[in-house]
Amino acid sequence: MIRLDVFSWRFLRVWRRNLVVYQKIWKVNFLTPLFEPLFYILAFGLGFSGLIGGVHYGAKELSYTAFIAPALIATAVMWNAFFETTYGSFVRMYYQKTFDGMLATPLSLEEIIVAEIFWSATKSVGAATIMLAVLGVLGFVALPSGLVLIPVALIGGLAFGAIGMFFTGVTPTIDMFNLPIFLFITPMFLFSGTFFPVSNLPGWVQPAALAFPLYHLAELSRRFSIGTSETAPIISLVYLILFFLFFTFLALAAMRRRLIQ
Amino acid sequence: MEKILQVDKLIKQFNGLKAVDELSFSVEKGEFFGLLGPNGAGKTTTIRMLYGFLPPTAGSLQVFGMDITNDWRRIKFRTGVCHQDNTLDPDLSVEQNLLVYAGYYSIPPKEARERSAELLEFFALTHKSKAKVMELSGGMARRLILARSLINRPELLILDEPTTGLDPQSRHQVWEKLEALKATGLTVLLTTHYMEEATRLCDRLVIVDHGKVLVEGSPQSLIDRHAGKNIVEIEGPDQALKDFVRANGIEHDDLDDRLILYVPEGQDFDNTIREQYCSDKCTYRSSTLEDVFLRLTGRELRE
Ligand SMILES: Nc1ncnc2c1ncn2[C@@H]1O[C@H](COP(=O)(O)OP(=O)(O)OP(=O)(O)O)[C@@H](O)[C@H]1O
Numbered sequence: 086m087i088r089l090d091v092f093s094w095r096f097l098r099v100w101r102r103n104l105v106v107y108q109k110i111w112k113v114n115f116l117t118p119l120f121e122p123l124f125y126i127l128a129f130g131l132g133f134s135g136l137i138g139g140v141h142y143g144a145k146e147l148s149y150t151a152f153i154a155p156a157l158i159a160t161a162v163m164w165n166a167f168f169e170t171t172y173g174s175f176v177r178m179y180y181q182k183t184f185d186g187m188l189a190t191p192l193s194l195e196e197i198i199v200a201e202i203f204w205s206a207t208k209s210v211g212a213a214t215i216m217l218a219v220l221g222v223l224g225f226v227a228l229p230s231g232l233v234l235i236p237v238a239l240i241g242g243l244a245f246g247a248i249g250m251f252f253t254g255v256t257p258t259i260d261m262f263n264l265p266i267f268l269f270i271t272p273m274f275l276f277s278g279t280f281f282p283v284s285n286l287p288g289w290v291q292p293a294a295l296a297f298p299l300y301h302l303a304e305l306s307r308r309f310s311i312g313t314s315e316t317a318p319i320i321s322l323v324y325l326i327l328f329f330l331f332f333t334f335l336a337l338a339a340m341r342r343r344l345i346q
Numbered sequence: 347m348e349k350i351l352q353v354d355k356l357i358k359q360f361n362g363l364k365a366v367d368e369l370s371f372s373v374e375k376g377e378f379f380g381l382l383g384p385n386g387a388g389k390t391t392t393i394r395m396l397y398g399f400l401p402p403t404a405g406s407l408q409v410f411g412m413d414i415t416n417d418w419r420r421i422k423f424r425t426g427v428c429h430q431d432n433t434l435d436p437d438l439s440v441e442q443n444l445l446v447y448a449g450y451y452s453i454p455p456k457e458a459r460e461r462s463a464e465l466l467e468f469f470a471l472t473h474k475s476k477a478k479v480m481e482l483s484g485g486m487a488r489r490l491i492l493a494r495s496l497i498n499r500p501e502l503l504i505l506d507e508p509t510t511g512l513d514p515q516s517r518h519q520v521w522e523k524l525e526a527l528k529a530t531g532l533t534v535l536l537t538t539h540y541m542e543e544a545t546r547l548c549d550r551l552v553i554v555d556h557g558k559v560l561v562e563g564s565p566q567s568l569i570d571r572h573a574g575k576n577i578v579e580i581e582g583p584d585q586a587l588k589d590f591v592r593a594n595g596i597e598h599d600d601l602d603d604r605l606i607l608y609v610p611e612g613q614d615f616d617n618t619i620r621e622q623y624c625s626d627k628c629t630y631r632s633s634t635l636e637d638v639f640l641r642l643t644g645r646e647l648r649e
């Protein structure tokens with residue numbers, strides 16, 4: 086049973102705690118989103134362009150680099166949020182006992198969990214914004230329409246943060262995160278229309294790809310950076326929001342069962 | 347007197363295990379109250395229910411006259427908790443630990459800075475305010491947890507083994523601080539395995555075992571009631587001594603290789619024993635709370 090009095094704006098205090106910690110290490114952390122897209126663009130642009138001509142996607146013919154560039158933002162959103170609520174939250178919950186300390190204050194467990202998910206989405210937004218700037222300068226993302234990707238990254242981050250938190254609630258030890266990464270994240274990373282259009286896949290696997298949240302995030306990312314997509318943006322948006330709500334609910338239930346016997 | 351804490355027939359069941367079994371006690375405003383018991387007696391479990399972390403299986407639990415299930419947030423605003431485990435935030439500096447924690451209580455930043463400076467001063471940590479938590483010694487970390495538990499100016503302070511693992515110097519220092527807090531009229535609930543600590547600090551205490559209260563009273567009254575005035579410990583007692591003890595009906599524990607006699611005020615068996623039965627293997631001393639504890643909870647290892 087979910088009680089409503091366990092939710093309040095107090096969750097922002099926990100979010101702020103993570104921000105305070107992050108302020109000490111942001112200088113290192115922001116190098117990844119700065120250079121990662123450059124590496125990918127270089128590798129695929131220089132290395133692959135000879136092998137692959139153009140990509141037919143949505144209503145357009147695209148160069149291969151133009152095709153994958155927006156998806157890089159989507160995958161960065163995924164990695165940032167998912168890593169934060171799996172490894173990051175697990176360390177805080179299990180090794181550092183940070184949640185135990187918080188639970189002696191007027192915070193509820195629900196507020197802590199929601200704050201962790203929002204924090205992970207915040208990191209996604211940060212990474213997406215930096216990548217947007219890099220890819221915008223290189224001409225792979227149309228501006229200003231590309232700026233819509235900032236709120237989109239928040240929604241995507243919430244979705245991946247929520248499912249990561251759910252895994253944290255049910256995973257016995259930290260090394261067991263290999264399992265959801267191997268079974269869920271890796272296939273999603275490869276088969277969500279990130280490196281080739283889903284329409285290239287055989288018909289029977291296409292529905293599976295459509296269930297991946299990364300697919301919808303990559304779709305939204307392309308829609309707002311290059312102006313075309315396979316799926317209507319509203320469908321992708323609603324899917325991500327429902328995904329976030331559903332897994333937040335599961336994460337809350339799992340964490341409550343895990344921490345409070 | 348105003349009751350700060352009222353625990354009534356409290357039960358906590360973990361799967362098959364009853365960790366807390368119809369526990370009842372109450373703590374009045376301004377009291378320093380001890381919750382003692384061997385490992386696994388259910389002290390931490392009780393404390394976790396007190397600050398709303400664990401839901402009780404049955405029984406009632408009132409803090410400040412409010413029910414923990416409904417008024418948990420209001421109760422937590424007025425309570426400070428010092429956990430048994432180190433729950434300091436290792437990602438934050440000493441000072442940030444206090445400031446961020448103050449944020450959880452919605453204490454405005456300026457006020458939080460004042461309070462944290464005050465508390466660091468009180469617990470002799472000012473010189474470490476910029477240090478990382480990992481760099482603190484065990485004693486300093488404990489003092490910081492104590493400081494943190496006071497950041498919201500609580501009316502009830504809950505201390506779960508605040509001095510475990512500290513050297514005698516640090517322990518005495520913590521005791522002095524706790525005595526100073528007691529003098530301000532703060533209500534405190536303390537668990538500890540140091541009987542000396544409980545004797546020195548507690549106005550009243552309960553000894554619990556297997557989740558049940560065994561006895562309740564002031565440290566001195568419990569000693570008088572359960573361990574007499576003086577103790578004679580005899581190593582390798584012979585049969586003649588055992589017969590003498592039985593014949594005179596002296597309160598004692600027979601541990602085979604050791605005999606412990608509890609001699610009440612105004613009796614002088616100890617002189618007779620000293621003269622007739624003891625060569626070099628006798629110890630004479632005053633009774634302590636530790637004797638009470640061991641008598642009531644047994645001498646076997648727990649868990
Ligand atoms: N989350 C839990 N799940 C199952 N059993 C538990 C849980 N927490 C505590 N217990 C059990 O409940 C009993 C009481 O434990 P508790 O931690 O309250 O003891 P304690 O009096 O604080 O002991 P100590 O002096 O060692 O700190 C123990 O047998 C313990 O194993």
Ligand SMILES: [Mg+2]
Pocket residue numbers: 389390391430506
């Ligand atoms: Mg304990």
